[in-house]
Amino acid sequence: MSDMLAEVTGDLAAEHAALLAVLEKLGPDDWARPTHAPGWAVRDQVAHLAFFDGTATTAIVDPDRFVSEAAALNAEAAQGDPAYLTEARKLSVDKLFQHWKTSSERLVKAAHTLDATRRMPWYGPPMSAVSFITARLMECWSHGLDVVDVVDVVGAGRPATDRLRHVAHLGVRTRNFSYVARGLEPNTEPMRVELLAPSGELWVFGEPDAPNRIAGPAEDFCQVVTQRRHVADTALEVTGAAAEEWMRLAQAFAGPPGEGRKPGQFTKAHP
Numbered sequence: 001m002s003d004m005l006a007e008v009t010g011d012l013a014a015e016h017a018a019l020l021a022v023l024e025k026l027g028p029d030d031w032a033r034p035t036h037a038p039g040w041a042v043r044d045q046v047a048h049l050a051f052f053d054g055t056a057t058t059a060i061v062d063p064d065r066f067v068s069e070a071a072a073l074n075a076e077a078a079q080g081d082p083a084y085l086t087e088a089r090k091l092s093v094d095k096l097f098q099h100w101k102t103s104s105e106r107l108v109k110a111a112h113t114l115d116a117t118r119r120m121p122w123y124g125p126p127m128s129a130v131s132f133i134t135a136r137l138m139e140c141w142s143h144g145l146d147v148v149d150v151v152d153v154v155g156a157g158r159p160a161t162d163r164l165r166h167v168a169h170l171g172v173r174t175r176n177f178s179y180v181a182r183g184l185e186p187n188t189e190p191m192r193v194e195l196l197a198p199s200g201e202l203w204v205f206g207e208p209d210a211p212n213r214i215a216g217p218a219e220d221f222c223q224v225v226t227q228r229r230h231v232a233d234t235a236l237e238v239t240g241a242a243a244e245e246w247m248r249l250a251q252a253f254a255g256p257p258g259e260g261r262k263p264g265q266f267t268k269a270h271p
Contacts, residue, residue: 008130008134015163018158019140020104021158030042030153040146042150046096046097047085048143049100049143052139054106060114115129131170134167134169138253141164141222141226146228159198167226168221169205171224172206174251175246175250178250182249189211190207191205191206191210191242191243192205192213195218203218213239214247215237215239217236221236224250225250230260
């Protein structure tokens with residue numbers, strides 16, 4: 001296992017542990033709370049994670065089976081709520097929680113067996129082992145944010161950490177994909193991204209003299225590229241037409257274009 005893969009795998013385990021600490025505090029009413037994703041309650045966010053952590057584990061331990069099952073899921077995706085969500089809604093809260101916990105533990109265990117040279121099958125193009133695990137960390141963090149945003153439990157918050165560097169890096173790398181997912185030609189104008197990490201460290205991407213710039217809290221940037229916040233509801237400073245365009249389209253996750261969040265749903269995260 002390469003140093004980079006070992007690092008992101010360790011951070012994946014820590015991100016899952018952080019979500020576990022939140023879910024353990026929830027009461028029955030919290031699991032039923034609507035989230036900001038239309039039609040999805042907290043329990044649906046958890047069911048989504050449980051299912052795709054499970055399919056990710058299959059991709060690691062039995063890639064041929066994953067490829068076969070992925071084709072069926074892709075065909076099903078255009079027909080409304082997927083079967084996994086319908087089935088999960090039949091489970092009690094306790095059983096759903098255990099289902100997620102088991103899927104989480106199996107994924108973390110399987111991730112530690114990965115070789116850095118492997119190309120991993122997924123629902124889009126194959127990806128490197130590092131990118132594959134980074135995507136799972138991003139999913140855990142972003143769907144966990146959907147939960148944390150709406151639950152009303154004292155102490156159920158989840159502070160930002162420097163594990164967000166993986167999400168931020170993925171957000172920068174997927175700039176072109178944000179266009180391609182919408183059938184648009186990528187905008188390749190030079191871009192500078194300067195993000196303040198939760199620890200106070202500065203993360204920088206791109207050329208220092210690029211006229212298009214995005215600067216501000218790393219957490220805000222990660223919320224925008226995962227479509228959990230509209231850029232207007234963050235403390236990001238966006239300079240230049242290309243930067244403004246990217247922040248309107250940003251999408252760090254695979255699949256068809258998401259609707260994102262509407263402006264005004266959240267107050268600015270930082271004064």
